[in-house]
Amino acid sequence: MKKIIYTSLIVLTSLMVLGACKQKSANGRTDTYASGEMVVMCDESFSPIINEEIKVFHATYPDAKVTPKxxxxxxAFNALMEQKVHLIITARNYSAKQLNFFKSNGLQPxxxxxxxxxxxxxxxxxxxxxCIHVNDIKRILSGKVRNWNEVNKGSKLGEIDVVFDNAKSAAVHWAVDSIxxxxxxxxxxxxxxxxxxxxINYVEKTKNAIGIIGSNWLNDKRDTTNVTFNKNINVMSVCQVEGKKADEMNSWKPYQLYLLDGRYxxxxxxxxxxxxxxxxxxVGFANFMQSPIGQKIVLKSALLPYRGDLQWRKVQTD
Known part of the structure; x- marks a missing residue:
């Protein structure tokens, strides 16, 4: 998972110094790597982490103003292709069609x-x-399973109510493509x-609901170890062992360690x-998010950072 990619490896500080020398461009832009204004469009599910990244970036570079939308x-992809914005945050890379579009227009994605x-x-x-098996999740989302007693024969919750944010979201797109x-x-x-x-609010109030959501929304902010989730709902543990019924011994929650080792x-x-x-x-803000400071923010937001040395310790949970 932690594969090496050949994105920009220029030291962020150097980027900021070089950017300060930029002159006004033909299209009127005067922003540098460390100053000016910009809008970043993000899938709403990533708002907790992006808010934190922007907060620290502003404190580090007070002449810069990053506005999230x-x-x-x-x-977000449509806005990027139309060059209404130049940076977006999402849960998938460019498609081949999108790459061809940018390159045919002389742009470097x-x-x-x-x-x-x-x-x-x-x-x-x-x-x-x-606990739930991967196959049961597939059957629920595809409509082959419609009642909770088809997942657990003893359940009396009735029809399964699937809830998500909106049809265009990263969560729904990823579920469709990858599940x-x-x-x-x-x-x-x-x-x-x-x-x-x-x-989250809908699931709290609806006994028969199952919600699809990014795990960064579920971290209990009172817990600095990132091993507990929102106390008002239950996060399901997922089993991917073929031929086995999901139970506490073979099912895993989306903790950072289990994202890293593939158990989730x-x-x-x-x-x-x-x-x-x-x-x-x-460019400056994108590099900042991948810098050591930006990656530390990722870690503290209950996500698994792309870069950095990680240390794991055992903790006691309720």
Missing amino acids: YTNELD RYFPLGYDGLAFIINKENVDS LGGKPINSPNITAVNTSAEV PFARTVYALLVDPYHGLP
Whole structure:
């Protein structure tokens, strides 16, 4: 997972110094690697970590102003292709078609892997089905399983209510591509809300719901070890062992360690995608997020950083 990529390896400090020498461009931009203004478009599910990155970036470079615009993955890609923005944050890399589009227009697309999060499945506190098999998740999303008693014969919760943020989101796109092999989510009882926070709120109030959400939204901010999740919902442990029933011994939650070693099957890469012909503030902010400081923010946000030496220690959990 932690493969080496050949993105920019220029030291961030050097970037900032060089950027200060830039002159006004033909299109009126005057931003440098460390100053000026920019908008970064992000899939809404990554707002917790991007807010933290921007906060520290502003403190480090007070002449820079980065404004986040939280939207869905599809609209972010469209804005990048139209060059309305030059940097987006999402859960997938460019498609071959998108790469060809940029190159045919004389633009150089770049990508910066920032870290990994888990696509988590959350349930109401009263739902005792805390473990689930990968195959059951596929059957629920495809509509082949519609009732909780088809997952657990003893369940009395009735029809499964699948809830996600919106149809254009990174979570839904990743579930369709990586879990269902490109086939659409076809559950007969689907609820679409607007944000990740609303997914959590919906599951808190709905006994038969299962929510699809990025794991970075679930960290309990009171817990600095990042081994507990939001106390108001249950995060399901997922089993990927073929021929075995999911139980506490073979199922795993999207903790950072289990994203790293592959025990949690639904790990996705978080990317900063950059297309900036002027090489200004978007380049500086993208490099900052991949710098040691930026990667430390990723780690503290309960994601697995793309770069850095990680140390693991045993902790006691309730």
